[in-house]
Amino acid sequence: MPKRKLDPLPSAAFQILLSLAEEDLHGYAIMRQVEEQTGGRMRLGPGTLYGSIQSLLEEKFIEEIDLGDDIKTGQERRRYYRLTASGRRLARAEAERLADLLRVARAKKILRGDYV
Amino acid sequence: MSEKIYALLLRLFPVRFRKVYAEEALQLFRDRSRDEKGFFPGLRLWFDLLADLAVSIPREYRHAEPSLVGASALHPMDGIPEFQLLETESPRPGTLFSGTILSLATFAAVSILIVHGGSSRPAPFWNSQAGHPNSARSTTSRTSSRQRSGNDQEKIMTPDGPTRDISSIETGDVQAGSVQSKHASAPDKAGLDQSSLVHAERPKPIDAAERKRVIDAAASNLKQYYFDRDVAQKAAEALKAHEASGDENAATDGEALAALLTGQMREVSHDTHLVMEYSRATLREHRSEPTAGELARYRTTLKDNNCFFEKVETLPHNIGYLKLNSFPDISECHATATASMAALNHADAIIFDLRDNTGGSPSMVSLIASYLFDHPEYMFNPRETPSQNSWTRSPVPGNRLADKPVYVLTSGSTWSGAEQFSYDLKMLKRATLVGETTRGGAHAGVFHRIDDHFGMGIPEAKIVNPFGNADWEGTGVEPDVKVKAGDALATAERLAANKLTRK
Numbered sequence: 001m002p003k004r005k006l007d008p009l010p011s012a013a014f015q016i017l018l019s020l021a022e023e024d025l026h027g028y029a030i031m032r033q034v035e036e037q038t039g040g041r042m043r044l045g046p047g048t049l050y051g052s053i054q055s056l057l058e059e060k061f062i063e064e065i066d067l068g069d070d071i072k073t074g075q076e077r078r079r080y081y082r083l084t085a086s087g088r089r090l091a092r093a094e095a096e097r098l099a100d101l102l103r104v105a106r107a108k109k110i111l112r113g114d115y116v
Numbered sequence: 117m118s119e120k121i122y123a124l125l126l127r128l129f130p131v132r133f134r135k136v137y138a139e140e141a142l143q144l145f146r147d148r149s150r151d152e153k154g155f156f157p158g159l160r161l162w163f164d165l166l167a168d169l170a171v172s173i174p175r176e177y178r179h180a181e182p183s184l185v186g187a188s189a190l191h192p193m194d195g196i197p198e199f200q201l202l203e204t205e206s207p208r209p210g211t212l213f214s215g216t217i218l219s220l221a222t223f224a225a226v227s228i229l230i231v232h233g234g235s236s237r238p239a240p241f242w243n244s245q246a247g248h249p250n251s252a253r254s255t256t257s258r259t260s261s262r263q264r265s266g267n268d269q270e271k272i273m274t275p276d277g278p279t280r281d282i283s284s285i286e287t288g289d290v291q292a293g294s295v296q297s298k299h300a301s302a303p304d305k306a307g308l309d310q311s312s313l314v315h316a317e318r319p320k321p322i323d324a325a326e327r328k329r330v331i332d333a334a335a336s337n338l339k340q341y342y343f344d345r346d347v348a349q350k351a352a353e354a355l356k357a358h359e360a361s362g363d364e365n366a367a368t369d370g371e372a373l374a375a376l377l378t379g380q381m382r383e384v385s386h387d388t389h390l391v392m393e394y395s396r397a398t399l400r401e402h403r404s405e406p407t408a409g410e411l412a413r414y415r416t417t418l419k420d421n422n423c424f425f426e427k428v429e430t431l432p433h434n435i436g437y438l439k440l441n442s443f444p445d446i447s448e449c450h451a452t453a454t455a456s457m458a459a460l461n462h463a464d465a466i467i468f469d470l471r472d473n474t475g476g477s478p479s480m481v482s483l484i485a486s487y488l489f490d491h492p493e494y495m496f497n498p499r500e501t502p503s504q505n506s507w508t509r510s511p512v513p514g515n516r517l518a519d520k521p522v523y524v525l526t527s528g529s530t531w532s533g534a535e536q537f538s539y540d541l542k543m544l545k546r547a548t549l550v551g552e553t554t555r556g557g558a559h560a561g562v563f564h565r566i567d568d569h570f571g572m573g574i575p576e577a578k579i580v581n582p583f584g585n586a587d588w589e590g591t592g593v594e595p596d597v598k599v600k601a602g603d604a605l606a607t608a609e610r611l612a613a614n615k616l617t618r619k
Contacts, residue, residue: 028143028148046137046140047171
């Protein structure tokens, strides 16, 4: 049943996968990263953010990592998340799906330009 | 407080989600409210949160994994069909209560947004009217020697008070021919005029006797009140000379006569605050206090226009942008001013857009300038003898703008109090002025009623300029970077961005 949550992949979940592509981040940093990579168009609220994280964790597309208390001096202990190999594959598949879509759009002259 | 409200709202989520993520969600809320301080960012934060709750709560319930109840109690046997119960979480009373709060909060947020969405439209009158006043009546006064000052639709500023335009407050629909007036002893805090309009009338033709009466009164008022005796004498003589040669005979209505006399006085004095006004409505005699109704209308005008703080924004490169169309009285607008400056506190540079600002209260000029210095600074004001209010209240606690680059956008309409702000910051080398030379009105005029329809503004004091002899009277304030007013914002943004990236 939960599988349906990520099929089709919601754009919030896709953005989270992308945000984790280069480094491990905690929730707030993911939110900021997504805001940045969408030019401020998408600001994930806590419910959407953690709802998506939960689904991605369940499907093992991301994993939680414990950095320990030493980094954050105890008071602000945060959970960091890391992209798994299957998460990376999923993001790649989604990107390719979008690229296909883009090619169709160009073929139908909705969008101009030669390459994706 | 707001964190508690959010914690309460989080209770709306299914237990399973809450157990794992409530603390994380709260942490995220804390992070965002730490980074997004100020009124508008705060409003946006709450809008985001509520929209997020509205979307994600139903989704979490839809996807909440039903748990099997009683499955362990059964002993399933091969081949025999069996039933299992799926427990669906039914809302608890606490959840319903939180739901009510959420609905109310959403309703409130939407209401606030509707109200603030409306405030971004340009000011409907008063400043916009006074800022672009080159309407019907000003054509005659262009006969005066200087084009820029050839406009008698001016606001008159008292030595102790802000610019006021009582006609717009009084009637709510200012006509080109209506008058702004101000009596000498009006208290600053009232923020209103004393002589005011009773009712509008059609312009009456002026006969020779009335012309003579007005000219005589103007000449004697000049000699009695104008700060420079020599200039006053010359201006009075000029009025008499024009009268003797019959120059005013062509002026058959009050507005034309007022414009003509204004032109004649300015030709000699070169003082844009020296003005003859004609009011179609009857000018009331001296009254000590504005009525409650006038005060209420004045406050409504300010409130409807967000005290003329038209835009408070953060531009790319973390440049703060404030479009201010007046410097309203701090007695009404102190809170708006401090909130707007606080909302820009994070900025790395700041742009004040005064292109549509036609002046206002020197106290507001000092208040806003307070954020730009780390020590009290004297804000020279040619309308006012130095007082405690002439110094900025710097440093402002918690303020981080004191050492940030400042840009002021100016246009040919920038006038009076807005010129004071621009001029002082320029002379103190605290700001870079970008745009056009300003309109050039420095001296204060105190209003003197002549009769039911005529009155004149006369500067009664000349204040020493610490930066040299000439202020911006008649000449305007020269920008540091001269560009068309329409290009000023883009230019200032580029200058600021260059400066910030060089650092």
